Amino acid sequence: MIPQIVVAGLVTGCVYALLAVGFSIIANSMHFFNLSHGGILLVGAFLTYFFKVKLNLALPLAILLATVLTTVVFLAVASAVFMPMRARGSAKWNVAMASLGVFIVVQAAVGIVFGTAPIDVTGGTVPRMFQLFDVRISSTDITIAVVAVASIALFSVFVRTTKVGMAVRAAVNDREIAGLVGANVARLELVVFGIGAFLAALAGGLVAMTGAVSYTMGLDGLLKAIVVSILGIEAGVLGALIGGLALGAIENVTMYATASSWRDGISLLILMAYIYGTVYVRRTRKNR
């Protein structure tokens, strides 16, 4: 039973990693916690539901359309609200608070349009199951894991090899010097925000694939994005991936051992333990 649960947790963990990669590149390059990240996930998931069930499109097409549309919407929000605030030199917590406002509005809008009850997306179709030793895994889960890991890998390759990617890394490293050597830092930040939003919206589409979308998944997604990106803060993209997988597995095992209502508490306890751990360990090292 335990391997089954761990594998299911790892699949969820892939989605967490996708969220966390987007959250942390926005935090690193634009220097604010994008609290609307959960809203991006929420919109991505509900648009996937809308395209698949209401307009009857094929699932891959629905996810693609939803992801692109969500990215465009949030790029518009970013260039209308976050970028001007940053250009005026607002404190980073003011921008974060504004993004919290965006999240609250988006969540309420989704609730008004689609209702607050969970909605079934699969429409009754049962995915094919595969048996691997004593673990059963569905074709949906395999797709989710493959798409998530492939997108993270693709993102990593993009940042490492292309010219835009190099400029992004330069801007993350030192905003002013990157500007001095001719990079358009404001536009780069918008590119970064777009990538982050794309990854989060894709995560929303992938969550919708598992069967149900619900109004509360935005806050859940935001929590996981924060937790995993802090856990992987020192180790970049790979850290986010490992952190996501670990969190997914740990959560599932604790939920199996106790009750599902412990889930959020557990992940936040892990986060607090990590923060306290690093800070106090570092301090005692310094004092020695």
Add this chain to the structure above:
Amino acid sequence: MMSFLVHILVLCSIYIILAVGCNLILGYGGMIQMGHGAFFAVGAYAAAILSTRTSIPWIPEVLISMGLALVVGLILAWSMVPLDPDFFSLVTFGFTIVVVTVLMNWTSLTSGAAGIPGIPGIHLGALDITQGGGFLLLAAILASASMWFVYLLVRSSFGRALRAMRDDDIGFEATGRSAARAKVYAYGLGVMLAGLGGNLYAHYISYIDPNTVGVDLSFLVLTMVVVGGVGTFTGPIVGTLLLVVFPEMLRFIGLPASVGGLIRQALYGFLLVVILYFRPAGLMGGLDWGKRPRWLRFLGPRPPANPVGPDQEVAP
């Protein structure tokens, strides 16, 4: 109609107590407080559990509510001293969620997600202050007392030290004082007020469950302070009035009940974005103590104007 008005005013009073507490931490202490909901929960559950299981009078009970929030807040703040401001806010946020999770699962004490119904009203000696005007009077007195408390605290030497610490903590420590101590005390006193608000809320609504005390409440209180004006005396009060009264007006234009709460939510999110965009120092930022009318002189000498709006770096 009259009872509805009283209801709104009671809610305003309770939220004012929460908002001035949050303002003490966020505005004067410069700490991003996302954990107000957790301490509201501590106060509310202390009230609920004590008054449904024991026959303790209200005055010691409210002191226990506030004391519990104070002690937990002091311990939490003390543990957060070495954290940098980003981690500080994340830990307060995480603490709220952990508290809600514990309340959900410690069913023998809190009866879990079902919540605690039937919390009795407040009895002061022979007076039965359960509903209506009596409760409003009590809540208004306590809200005024909280405002007065924060006002005096900010004008005291402790308040001056606190604001100095907020503006420049290294310079502050160079004068031989402990920034950590100022932070910890300010946090404890701020969340003590959250405990008081929680106690009143539990007695007034007479029902409490984990979903009413969590992250959403933290965000709402934070929004009230930010919209009104961080670090101003009148800001949290204006923000609270706006965010409590304005959504209630929506009831009169005949919205269906199912979307009413969501529209209210959308409204306060929208207000948060608009205020931060156009008036980053909040509605009352810069207006707070500009010119005090003659009839308000009895409030005492004007406190020093607050040069730091939130648009300057609150937390370095």
